[in-house]
Amino acid sequence: MIEYYASCPKGLEQLLAEEITQLGGEFKRETIGGIWFLGGLSVAYRVCLWSRLANKVLLPLVKSSVANDKDLYELIASVPWEDHLSPNGRLWVDFAGTNRFIRNSQFGALKVKDAIVDRIRDRFGVRPSVDKENPNLIINVRLSKGKATVSIDLSGDSLHRRGYRLRQGFAPLKENLAAALLYRCRWPEIAADDGALLDPMCGSGTILIEAAMMAADIAPGLKRSSFAFEHWLNHSNDVWLELREQAQERINLDKIPEIRGYDFNRTVLEAAEFNIAQAGLIGKVRVTAKPLAAFKKPTHKPIDTGLVLTNPPYGERLGDLEQLIPLYRQLGTSLREEFVGWKAGVFTGNPDAAKNMGLRSNKKYKLYNGSIETELLLFDVNETQFVNAPAPEHILTRPSDPYKVTEGAKMLINRLAKNKKQLGKWLKKNDIECYRVYDADMPEYSAAVDIYGDHVHIQEYQAPKSVDEEKVKQRFNDIVAAVKQELQGDESKISIKQRRRNKGKQQYERLNERADRRELMVVEEGGAKFEINLWDYLDTGLFLDHRPVRLKIRELAHGKKFLNLFCYTATASVHAAIGGAKETVSVDLSNTYINWSKRNFELNRLVSKNHRFEQADCVQWLNECREGFDLILLDPPSFSNSKKTETVLDIQRDHVSMINRCMDLLLPGGLLIFSNNLRSFKLDESSLSHFEIEDYTKKSLDPDFARNQKIHNCWLIRNK
CATH class of the missing domain: 3.40.50.150 (Vaccinia Virus protein VP39)
Structure with missing residues (x-):
């Protein structure tokens, strides 16, 4: 009997134990996020093929105390890797955990790789290679509480990926x-x-x-292209083929x-x-x-x-x-x-x-x-x-309409009409359907009003604490009433995001009475199509103020390799690809935005292996990158301390180091476009004096943002 470990999402441990027992495994013990079980090789194969709950199936080889990187190297070197990997094979190391001497996973993975390669080279005179995409062996190492557990990953890609879900919506369920x-x-x-x-x-x-x-x-693993154990030196193909054949026969x-x-x-x-x-x-x-x-x-x-x-x-x-x-x-x-x-x-x-x-x-x-x-x-x-069931007719109604046309609303109606008229010729000439029509033009009515085709997006700015809350509400109601009167009578096509004080992270209310509305839209910009969401997030998926920057990238991208850092929904990458970029790389920490980016590429029929998406901490990815690029867009948030990463980003503090790193990646003749939305931002030109820097801010603002030229900053930076 061999001991295995199967991981799963937190909270599913008991269910997984029951499932693995039904699949022939002998339950041993439960941990947070997984269970240990016993069985032969066929049981491990069966769990990989049939488990609907597991993420990974691991074969633990050794566990021991590790105080520093030398201890880690010696522990790994003690394992007979020649029993698991041929001398000319390919390996990949999945490492997690840190201590005083092993301060990041990349360093830990490097030490593990070195120990394996050195051992096999010393014995055979030939060393295995490292290959993330097509490894023969995946080594899983977890460093926790001073101990390292070394395992062979039998499943490879997480088992929740069945092979059928190639497209997904927002906030997908695994x-x-x-x-x-x-x-x-x-x-x-x-x-x-x-x-x-x-x-x-x-x-x-x-x-x-x-x-x-x-x-x-239907066995959930039948549609997968492969499992990691299929390339393992000890793989029993006869056992595996028989299990697959049995699974095929069971489908009804x-x-x-x-x-x-x-x-x-x-x-x-x-x-x-x-x-x-x-x-x-x-x-x-x-x-x-x-x-x-x-x-x-x-x-x-x-x-x-x-x-x-x-x-x-x-x-x-x-x-x-x-x-x-x-x-x-x-x-x-x-x-x-x-x-x-x-x-x-x-x-x-x-x-x-x-x-x-x-x-x-x-x-x-x-x-x-x-x-x-x-x-x-x-x-x-x-x-x-x-219990306490309300009458159905009261479910989706309001007692009264707060958005009445007051004297203040009438002034706003006049301002909206004036702005629309002033922008009219420019919009028609440039075939623009998404634009800003109002941006706190009247200071007491502090909001942005954006047009997306036949929809309107209203977003309130935070009012000063000195303004009475009731007055803030009334002024915002005036804005909504003016929009309904002048721009869009159909309230179902108005998205309202209103700030309220003392709401913690949830500082926006969603005021549409159709709370179940989650309709997405597709809009066009310069011939490019983008999916936007006016209802579910603070931002819509398309930053309108960066329209000229995106079109500039499209103009410059032909034949270039383009890097888009903090890519959001990768609208700039789409423009680069349409402009003829030979390759694009889009990086963002949010899996939601990466998936959104992929859908934007699909909308424009740009699906290609030349367009890459990286879900990663942009700062860490940038520091580890060893590629060269002709054109880079660096458009970071002003501040970020996401729970997904240990990196805390402060763009005023960190911009010099980030710009320097981007310039290191630029190929000869390359260009960095650096932009941010921090209104108080000051570029440290003295620390960047060894570069050629052009202030592009005014050129990067279209007429719909001329009223608010502090909306963003933008520079074009080249090596001298």
Whole structure:
């Protein structure tokens, strides 16, 4: 019997232990984020192929105390790596953890690599190579509390990546977390009784697809291109092929009951349809564009029972609690009116909002969606569980309209009309559909008003503390009333983001009465298409003030290699690619923005291996980069201390070192475009005097931002 370790998202340990036991493993012990189990090689293969919950399957080789880098080297060198990797093989080291002497993972990984390579070279006279993309062996090393655990990674890429989800929406749910929700809701038993599964806010369809795969007995690992153990020296291919063949024989698509998903957002439904096709489930899983208010039981055939399972938006996406209440009320109303006798599961990061559903949950499970603490609430939908249910007609209404046309609003209407007229010829000449029409032109009415096609985006600036809060509210209501009167009578096409004091991180309210609205839009800029979201985030996905900079990059990019640091949604990279850049690299710490960037490239049919996306801490990535570039855009935030990284960025303090590092990466004749939005920013020209610096700020502002020339700073920097 061999001892293995399987990792999983925090909160799934018990479920994983039960699953691995069913797969033939012998449970040994549980840790936070994983379990230890015993079994033969075939059990490890079976877990890799069949586990719906695990992230990794590791084969531990040795564990020992490590005080410094010398101890680490000696520990690694003591392992008989020649039993696992051929002398001319390829390896990759996955290292995590630090101590006083090993201060970052890159240094730790280097020491591990050196020890392995030296041992094999000393014995055979030939050394293995390092290859991240196609290694024969992945070595996993975890340094914690003074001890290093050295393992062989048998799975390779995380097991939650099944191979079908090639497209995704915002805040996607990982496949193994979706599977855990289904297990907790007892979906396998419901499916066996021919019960249906419905998801009224299905996004890119992960819950639906995982449910269908469970019902049809499809092994989640069958669609993966490969596992790490397939290249391992001790791999038993006969055992593996037999397990795969058995898994193929077990598939029975006829066992899939009714599975349907709905979403208001047609863009994410296109992603869902694509993923459903990739999973081989066309005709078995169906999705339809439908708002939550229209969510009802399907009528095409009698469906007596089933499960409603959904992952509604919560605080990280929509903001304040009070703005989520209508959504949860509507969900509760639909369940009470349409699904009596059914089971329901609501996976939420905002349990307080869920209390407005008018239903009493019969069970709760604490889970984690990434770093967000969440709850899965389970419901038996019957009258005995109905509590404090509001009348349906009051669910999505307001007692009165606060946005009346006052004298102040009339002045704003005149200003909006004047600005529109002044910009009219320029907009038409340059075919611009996204622009700023008002930017706190009247200081007492402090907000930005932006036009996105036929939609309007209103964003309030923070008022001084000396201004009475009630007066701030009234002035903002005047702004909204003026916009409704002059720019857009259809309130459903107005996105309102209003600052309120003392709200901590959630300083914006989302005031649209349609709290379930998550429609995305596609807009054009200079022939490029971009996906924007006016509703769910502080920013929309397109910084309008940087329009001239993006077009400048497009003009300069032909035949160039372009680097976009802090790329956000990679709109500048899209322009570079359209302009003929031979290669683009877009770097951002946020996985949400990296996925958004990829969709922007897909919108413009620019999918290519020459366009690369790196989800990484930009400062760390920049310091480790060894590539050369012809054109670099450095547009960092003013300040950043994300929980995802130990790096604290202060652009005033750090800009000299960042610029110097970018200039190191510039190829001869290259150009750095440095920009930031810190109004108090001062460029340290004396420390950068060895470069040729051109202040490009005025040239980088179009007429719609001429009223506020402090919106950003911009310089063109070249080596002398």
